[in-house]
Amino acid sequence: MxxxxxxxxxxxxxxxxxxxxxxxxxxxxxxxxxxxxxxxxxxxxxxxxxxxxxxxxxxxxxxxxxxxxxxxxxxxxxxxxxxxxxxxxxxxxxxxxxLEMIPDTSGRQSTFFGGYRTVDDLYSDLATLNAAHPTLTELVDYGDSYCKLQAGCTTLGGEQQAGYDLYAIRVTNEAISGTSTIADGVITQGSKPVFFLMANIHSREITTPELAMNMLDWLLDGYGQNADATWLVDWHELWIIPTANPDGHWLVELGTKPPYNSIPFYHRKNANRVGCDQWPPQSSYHYGVDLNRNHSFGWGGSGTSADPCSAIYRGAAAASEPEVVALQNLITAVIPDQRGPDLSDAAPDDTSGLFITLHSYGDLVLWPWGNTTTAAPNKAGLQAIGDHLASFNGYTSCQPSYCLYSASGTSDDWAYGVLGVPAFTFEVGNQFMPPFSQVAGVQWPQNGPALQYAARIARAPYTEVFGPDVVSLAVTSTSPMVTVTAVVDDIQSGNLPISATVFAVDTPYWAGGTEMTATAVDGVFDEPQETVAITLPTAVYGPGRQTVFIRAQDTTGYWGPTHAIFVDLTEDTTQHAYIPVVHNP
The missing domain is CATH 3.30.70 (Alpha-Beta Plaits)
Known part of the structure; x- marks a missing residue:
């Protein structure tokens, strides 16, 4: 100026x-x-x-x-x-x-700043969940943090920091074919669609590990109880990293401990002290490398700094930090490369996989490119998915250079740029460190449905986002036959008339299940939102629990994501005559 x-x-x-x-x-x-x-x-x-x-x-x-x-x-x-x-x-x-506000800890025994989990708490909870679900989870040590590789770090205040293993947890039913294999630290890619969720690459953003753990709990607590959680665990792979920057999180926690005894430090970066002697950390000025400016794709461009004390210090070189190298290696091991080498190459429509990184704050859903105003080759699909995710949490969906600022070397640009998968940043809420009660009271209710939708479309995100969604499912009658009523909705996906709704029982279409036609309650599919009915006679399917998988198509030909419901059929001794079900051609 x-x-x-x-x-x-x-x-x-x-x-x-x-x-x-x-x-x-x-x-x-x-x-x-x-x-x-x-x-x-x-x-x-x-x-x-x-x-x-x-x-x-x-x-x-x-x-x-x-x-x-x-x-x-x-x-x-x-x-x-x-x-x-x-x-x-x-x-x-x-x-x-x-910046100096001490939280109310009366609502929960405080582990950290009013109830937030420390790194040790997060890792302990991951180990507990992994032990409790041996056929559904695999706790993966995917690398070492900066301090662990240095055989420990010493802060400028004299505190000793040992460093951490880097942990991800894989959630999937290992008995169903297509699961990746993990042996001797080597991951062999499977064929199941991958939903990848990571949090806390910026360590002061302490709500994000809690949201990642909420998603993990929703999947595992819901398995066998919630039909959508169950089929996702059965047929997809869901990878979750609660903290991608444990050394940085430890430094955030340090502000609450002696001799500081105050609020958490607003430390954003990792624990690499090279080139900066600021202590204690200031939000805008502290040591470390910004891991979300250090990725190998687009490194060194706009929205970064060469000053080691800057909050957005990009590091000495692309992927100079072990946390970034390990993260990129893990994601590359589990998600196939589906995009060409040129910046103008679009990923194909049948690309599978979806990546989300949780940040705070700003109430935004961001999508590539983040380092330029140029449109990404898959802009239409990225924007459509971003807009749909934002319809759940009420956030603004946008390309960063138009609504926040441009930034280079970020994880979402890397995931899309290198692998072609749709990749998004959620900027959650309006504070870095809100009262802990906001996580369960506000942030999870807003973002849980968005994350669940993202997991459901991971099989073919660039196409399923343009198809109708099943927005409600209910068992509306149990005698003499079970009736399932569903509302299918294309309003968020194009606002076009529904052309068909189909269902399969127990086995989804991608596993060879036979799909049958559901009936529009008003007799004809001609509106963007329709109520459909499905009848399930016990004599055909037998007594017991059945899973009904439902999806819908609009007049453009796009099929939307699958939704499911459990139906409990009871034995029926009454004589009935049934009209044969007409199968889709």
Whole structure:
């Protein structure tokens, strides 16, 4: 920027006055936890100005697009730099105060900041779940963290950090063919569609491991109880990483322990100390490499920094960090490469697999490309999936350069760019560290259905997203025959008339199950939303629990994702005459 607009001068003077009033500690004084930095609202007129801030290495928390300001964490020198450059700013008093807010721990025995799990808690819970479900789960050590490879790290405060194994958990019914094999640390790819969910690559985003664990619990607790959870575990592979940055998470936890005894450190990066001596961590200025700027695809471009203390430090080279190398190796081992080598190559329509990385915050569903304004070759499919996911959680679906800022070397750009799978970033909620109760009370109810939908379309995401979804299923009659009623809906997928709805009993179509035609309750398929009915005579299917798999097609020919329901048929001794079921040609 080379000039100051008149309204900028006014806002800048107000910002300086507020800064003098609110920013009491000396910038050269030894900080006491987070006391020497604060949060500002930085006003902008265009996305080009947003990118100037991102490329400057500043710690952007959110982009409030409707009000046209960025939420940025700064220390004193950074505030002075921005002021000298003419950026209009005001102090965000509420967010600044939250930097020192101690949570209420009365609702749950506190393990960490009011109930959040530590890395040790997460790993203990993973081990417990793995032991409880020996035929459904496999706990996979896929590498070592930076500190473990260094035989331990020492913080600038003198604390010893041993480092961690990196853990993922695979969820699938191992008895069903197509499962990947794991032997002597080597993963051999299977043929089941893969849903890959990772969290906490930015360590201060402490709600995200909890959401990943919620998804894991939904799958395992629902197995045998919830028909969708059951068929997903049977027929898909679901890989979940609750924390991709355990060293960083440990540093976040450290802020709550002696001698600091305050709130968690706002540490975003891993524990690589090379080139930065800032201690304790400030949100906008601390050591480590930003693992979500270190991936090998598109590394070193916009939205990154060469300053080792910057919140968005990209590292010395692409994939320089062991956490990133191990993550890329794992994903490549379980998801096939389905896209050509050129940037303009589109992944084929029948691509299988889907990747989601959980971040906070901003209420966004982001899709590639993140490092440029150029449209991805599969933009239509990526946007359609993003929009559909956002219909569940109420977020904004967008390409980052148009709604947040451009960033390079990210995990979702890498997953799509290298493998061709649709890849998304969820920016969850409106805080990094909200009260723990928000996870179960707000964030999981919003995002659980979106994650479950994403898992359901993983077989053919680029096509199934354009087909109708089954939005409700219920058993509406049990005598003399069981009747299942379903609502199929194309409103979110194209708003076209439903052309057909089919169902299979016990065996889904992809495993050779026979699909039969369901009937429109109003007698004809001609609307974007239809209610359909299915009858299941006990004499044909026999008594016992049956799984009914349902999917629908619209007039473009796209089939939507499968939905399922359990139906318990009881023995019927009454004589009935049944009309034969007409099979689809």
């Amino acid at each position: 080379n000039y100051l607009r008149p309204f900028q001068l006014v806002l800048t003077m107000l910002g300086l006055i507020m800064a003098v009033l609110l920013w009491v500690p000396s910038i050269s004084a030894a900080p006491e936890n987070n006391a020497d930095y604060f949060v500002v609202r930085l006003y902008y007129e265009s996305m080009a100005e947003v990118q100037q801030i991102a490329d400057g290495g500043y710690d952007i928390w959110a982009n409030e697009r409707s009000a046209r300001y960025l939420v940025v964490a700064v220390n004193g020198p950074q505030y002075q730099q921005l002021t000298a450059a003419g950026w209009p700013m005001t102090i965000d008093a509420e967010r600044t105060a939250a």
